[in-house]
Amino acid sequence: MKTVEPEGCESEPLDSAQRASLAVSRSRVYGFLAAVYNRSPDHQFAEGVSSADLGSFLASLAEREGLPQDVREGVRLIERFSRASKGKPVDEVRTELTVERTRLLRGVRPDHGPPPPYESLYRGSEGQAETRVSAAVAREYAQAGVALADGMREQPDYVGLELDFMRHLTEKEAEAWAKNEPDEAETYLDLEQAFLREHIVRWIPRFCDVVIEQADLDFYRGMAQVTKGFIEDELQKMKAMSD
């Protein structure tokens, strides 16, 4: 499926193709964000980050109209990192990124980076036992018929998995629209909305704030800001739909 920019009058309902296109678009963003949190930067990643090509892409992306403010600022930070990395040995960039990722996302120890990105940890103050939150998220995955890919090991409530679950739901929504099965698509939209409200927005923006504050590298600070902006944008749209 290809991203298609919807056309037409502002008050006119979107048709299935347009809605499929929107879902694809959202799915790809969720997938990208999930992958950044799930994967340790490899050589290709480090090479890509420091490439001139990426720098100019990010520069133009940051200027696009309609970009939420947090997303725009996040993109600018990533661009700044990209520019600063240009010309550095790729292995050096990779080491910088992986050390930073380890500190920010892997919970090496308290006072050494943010609390690691698990919903159970960020919602601990709500009196939820870790296992209960994990079990609840795992149940959502199971009910949706998804499980961890081979070789993937993570706790269900990890930021990258929750975002990937949204990737899955939006992907399924897009497929339903593409097959012209609006009821099924709406069902997925319901699931997206519920998961967003019940899980994602209840902790990921908070996590992003901590990363923004504690990151040493602009790359992860930028990614956190993009993530936060995107989720807030999603939430606003969901609210708008409910209204």
Place this chain on the structure above:
Amino acid sequence: MRGRSAARKVTRRQFVKGTAAVGALAALSDKLLGGAAPALVERASAARQAGGEDTFVPHFCYLCNAGPDPLRVRVRDGVAIKVEGNPNLRREHPADGAICSKPYGYIQQIYNPYRVKGPMKRTNPGKGDGVDAGWQEISWDEALDIVAGKLAEVRDKGPINEQGLPRIATTTGADGVPGYYNGTWSAFWNAWGPTDGTLGCGGGTKCYHSEHIYGERWHRGFTCIGDLPLSRYQIIFGQNSNATGGVVGFRRYADARERGMKIVVLDPNQTVTGATADEWIPILPKTDAAVLFAMMNVVLHEIGKVDEPFLKERTNSPYLVGADGYFVREAESGKPLIWDPVAGKARPYDAEGIRDYALQGTYAVQGAEARPAFQLLKEHMANFTPEWASPISEVPAETIRRLAQEFVENANIRGTIEIDGKVLPHRPVSIKLGKSINNGFGGYQSVWAAHVLSLLVGGLEVPGGHLGTCTLFGGPVRPGYDGFPTSSVMGDHPTDAENWQWPPNTRDGIRTLCPISAYMGPSHLSWKHMVDPPENWPQAAPPDIWFTYKTNPVVAQSDKALVIEGIKAIPFFVAFAYTVDETSQFADLILPESTGLESYQLCAMGGRKFMENFWDHIGYHLRQPVVSPPFNTRDISDIFTELADRLGMLEAYNTAINMGWLRDPKTREPGPFVLDPTGKYSVEEIVDHHCLTVTNGEHGLEWFKENGAFLVPWSRLNWYLHDDMVEMGLRYELPYQEHIKKIGEELAERLHEKGITWWDHQAEEFQALPEWHDFPAVYDTGSDYDLWLICHRTSQFAWANNADIPWMVELGKQVLDIGKASINPQAARQRGIRDGDEIWIESPVGKIKAVAQLREGVHPKVVSTAEHFGHYIMPVAKETGWPNMNFIMPITHARTDETGSESDHVKVKVYRA
């Protein structure tokens, strides 16, 4: 799903604005990630699992040495949600399937957000306490390649360095616990060759060291217990049995108390054990041997009632001792002689037709005077009266006298009991010693006296009496020298001029300094010998590589600064670590193995082992993953298999497994289910072979996964050595220690030949009949330091590596004797300290802060804290602020006894912070 799309009209206004721009972000994915594969994929099995019924996975707990106890884990939607007792094994388990508090925290170990989630390597070469290592998460392939590469370099250089020390050192903590969790760790190192396991982490200080050495030597009493189900009376010196006995011990103590058994506890601190006893008697630290000696004095010189047949036939009491302190021996056979009063002559101890043995008197043998060992014992104890012991111990003389009387009165001398159709002596009394009694100077005297008291009433290794726990551990009883049993676990290092080990070939110098300690020596001294060796002792080079598992020496060992200095000198440090803690922070590489609830191992269960966990069943229980490990950890056995493969040593590794787990349980030879030495096996395959081996081919891994345990009935006759001793005509090497005396004399000679005099005091401890010395004086650091600081174990944390589990910490906060410093109100008043005040506890080497807890149940000259804490890096644990006395205890040779043990004692001053 009926026509809802009509109800939610999504308009361009609502949705389009910005979406396209945001959507453009997705292009980043292609540029950076090349179309990364999703983390979640559709699976039919996942959908089936949803909303399914809870499942129960059988498992066991060996978080402390009182296990293993069966349990089961409730799993919902692939997440472990609860640990509970396993009702299916209620019949076999001596505590009816119950579990203690520790395993309830087990689940949080899986989902701990601060655990190490994948291999990490250090990027900052500068090591320092609290210095950021610049951890970089790496792949398992990279991590294993690094370790294998380093090991290969060492192999190329040769496993032994120029000093004769192994280039590889390994340290495992928590006493016997790691063996139930570390899979093929031992097989790998056996295949590798020589390693140095002596870089200490508190062993020798935190264990029952004297029992391990002397108890095992005498009767497999690696640790000693009372036979509670048949006991009437027990005296406990400084052991917190109701905290450390495990769920079976707790049950047995509760049952015994209900039945009317009397328990007396002598301890400077009224622990939960003292609090639940019939009587708690405060005693000054390190004076236990004085009280025990005085009890012997009362039995021998006032009561005069002993089990003569037992002493004559099962001990060396009748062996004749010459003026030189050695046994008088038959010239031809070299066998020790006894005096046969019926025949009126000396005869070898095992001669045919001996009708009686003299225990007392003086006899002319081989042209000189000789006396039975018992006679010497009696004379030796003559001056140790209760009136002598009382001012030393602050236990009233009349109390000591009464305890001796109660002990003998309850001993039921000459009483019998029928066990499984066999009539055995029944002596329902015992004496138990805690860790600090068993450690450091005074340990030998205490453990000897406790054993001899049991001996005097015939209470060793008989129903109701004083039992050693490690028959299974040490293999069957076998005859050794002079009619005594030998232990395959312990053995003496030579002290003769030709064979004595010089230079030392381990960093602690165990074979050089501690001839009777087998493999359990002065591991704390390794740090000293690497950093600051004593006169005429070679400074030990650090190992090229150090591997650690379930251990945290920076916190668990005394003298933190010394330990850190030693660790920093090690060129490459690989930590199998669950969290970054005070020790693993210095690692070059951290390998996170899957936790106990995430990995496989088949372990022995039942029978008898270490604590009160004597069972009527015996067999094996499987440890298995209750859920898929949530992080990028690996089963430790798979880690070692990968390393063996990378190093081209699979054949040696598999052979080591075949010689270990896969030996036929009966023949002890490699059994029918051995591995092909050239193969590469997964942990499931290895454990499957193990399951088949122990069940004679009846059950494989799948059966164990379903059923958990394979247990068969086990006769209580196996609980007691007595029968084997009688059948083999063996005697306990008690009360006289001729062999030890000889060892001490030879050791002193050897050391003096090397100009070493700083171990004289230790060498002198090896006496045939141990003497009382002023043991408290060993710890004297001047009048300013007027209180003793001691510590105690807790049931929530002992041995368990669980101070980073939030649930356990929460529980610990509710327990009276955890996290605070207990001080007697009288001592507190003198220092202006009120309950809840922050105080400094200061020794000559440092100070620690604690919250004062005023309790009458502490000796006025003592401050007591719980051990296991003091973390300042480890997640969760560091938040508690709970004190750790290790930080203010020095590592010195002067505090180390002849077996290589030091004790958790230090003199301190205490004042408000």
